Amino acid sequence: MIVQIYEIQTPEETETLVSMGVDHIGSVLTSESGWRDAGVKAAVDASRGRARHSIIPLFNTPETVFRVLDHYQPEYVHFCDALSDGPGILPECRNMILLQEQIRRRYPNVGIIRAIPVGPSGRGGAVPSLALAEMFAPISDIFLTDTLVLAPSGSQDRQPVKGFVGITGRTCDWCVAKALAAWSPIPVILAGGLSPENVHEAVLAVRPAGVDSCTGTNALDAKGRPIRFRKDMARVRRFIDEARRAAAPDPIS
Numbered sequence: 571m572i573v574q575i576y577e578i579q580t581p582e583e584t585e586t587l588v589s590m591g592v593d594h595i596g597s598v599l600t601s602e603s604g605w606r607d608a609g610v611k612a613a614v615d616a617s618r619g620r621a622r623h624s625i626i627p628l629f630n631t632p633e634t635v636f637r638v639l640d641h642y643q644p645e646y647v648h649f650c651d652a653l654s655d656g657p658g659i660l661p662e663c664r665n666m667i668l669l670q671e672q673i674r675r676r677y678p679n680v681g682i683i684r685a686i687p688v689g690p691s692g693r694g695g696a697v698p699s700l701a702l703a704e705m706f707a708p709i710s711d712i713f714l715t716d717t718l719v720l721a722p723s724g725s726q727d728r729q730p731v732k733g734f735v736g737i738t739g740r741t742c743d744w745c746v747a748k749a750l751a752a753w754s755p756i757p758v759i760l761a762g763g764l765s766p767e768n769v770h771e772a773v774l775a776v777r778p779a780g781v782d783s784c785t786g787t788n789a790l791d792a793k794g795r796p797i798r799f800r801k802d803m804a805r806v807r808r809f810i811d812e813a814r815r816a817a818a819p820d821p822i823s
């Protein structure tokens with residue numbers, strides 16, 4: 571069971587996660603102009619040989635993405651462009667397929683994690699998740715299901731980061747995630763609203779190759795709201811324990 575934790579932006583947090591036995595550590599580059607981030611570079615270097623590091627660029631200009639891969643040399647690049655507006659497949663998918671094909675050729679040692687948008691619990695049928703997975707399977711190494719916020723028809727994109735799927739703190743439709751995990755020729759990491767409280771149930775329901783958490787393991791502010799880019803390490807510890815407990819073989823059978 572792969573346990574992946576986002577958003578880790580410092581070597582200190584990387585050290586803590588490595589000592590807890592996290593498999594994948596995720597960092598985020600929030601802007602194209604600020605792609606060179608000393609904290610993220612130190613975080614990636616701190617995990618080398620001890621955990622796998624994935625980087626999300628919240629931009630997709632090919633030349634800048636290539637600079638990112640040359641500079642950070644992560645094990646994975648993670649693309650989470652939304653791909654869908656709910657019912658439809660966005661035309662921008664074509665550019666992302668071309669970009670992933672280029673990365674495959676230029677960086678054979680960098681794995682590609684592709685986020686597949688899935689509707690929220692009970693609304694999975696509203697998003698063409700499996701059709702998107704079929705398009706991206708030949709040029710991806712790992713899929714990550716993530717929750718697409720559905721906007722009322724005709725209204726604007728409602729994702730927390732416009733144009734990208736992720737960090738909603740809301741679970742995706744586990745029936746769709748389960749169907750994807752059963753069909754997929756590549757490993758599927760379940761993401762979207764996972765926390766120490768629900769990850770055990772999620773693993774038993776979906777049977778993914780891995781689990782990912784961001785919001786549900788972030789520290790909270792005085793009003794109880796998750797703080798972006800700050801982890802609650804006690805919650806991370808419990809998340810790992812619960813994920814491993816769910817993945818362990820049943821001692822009775």
Ligand SMILES: O=C(O)c1ccccc1NCC(=O)[C@H](O)[C@H](O)COP(=O)(O)O
Binds near residue numbers: 737740762783
């Ligand atoms: O982490 C970010 O800042 C981010 C921003 C925009 C899109 C995706 C992002 N992270 C991707 C992840 O893998 C998150 O862990 C995933 O979306 C799950 O998030 P959450 O529902 O908050 O657990």
